[in-house]
C-alpha cells in the first residue's frame with residue numbers, strides 16, 4: 446500500500462482501510478480476548494507485548510491471518526516482541542524451523558535400496574515467508590493508522606515524540622490537550 450503523506454490525499458487513500466477494519470471487527474476487542482483466542486501466540490518467551498488501542502484491530506486481524514496460514518501445525522509460532530518505535534509498529538515473531546521430512550528410496554547400480562530422508566525446506570520456507578509478508582504488510586499499515594483511535598493518520602511530532610495520529614488527535618496534541626489513553630487498561634490485558 447502506498448501511503449501518501451500530504452494532508453489533501455490521505456483521506457482517500459486510507460479510509461478504505463478504516464472501513465475494512467470496522468467491518469472485520471469481531472468479538473476480539475481487547476488483548477485479553479485475543480490471548481484467549483490464540484493462546485499459543487502469547488505462550489512463548491517474549492521481550493514485551495504492548496498493544497495500542499488504535500492498532501488493535503489490525504493486530505487482531507493479523508493474528509487471525511497468521512493462524513489461517515499456519516493451519517493445524519502451529520510450528521511453535523509466538524510473538525517475541527510487540528511494540529511501537531518511531532511511530533510505527535514493530536512486531537517480531539518466533540517460529541520453529543520444523544522441517545517436514547520425506548523418505549526417498551534410491552536404488553543404486555548394485556541394486557541396494559537406500560532410504561534417504563529429505564527435508565521439504567521449500568514448504569517450511571514458504572510458510573514462514575508468507576507469515577513474514579503478512580506481518581510486514583500490517584506493520585506498514587500502522588504508518589497510516591492513528592495509534593489512539595484507528596482512524597487514518599500520519600506521522601506527527603508536534604508533541605515532542607513521534608506518533609501516527611489522525612487529524613483530530615494531532616490537533617488535540619498541538620492544542621496542548623492530552624491524548625486519550627491509548628494503552629489498554631490492566632483489566633483488558635489479563
Ligand SMILES: [Zn+2]
Pocket residue numbers: 591592593594595596598610611612613614
Ligand atoms: Zn485518532
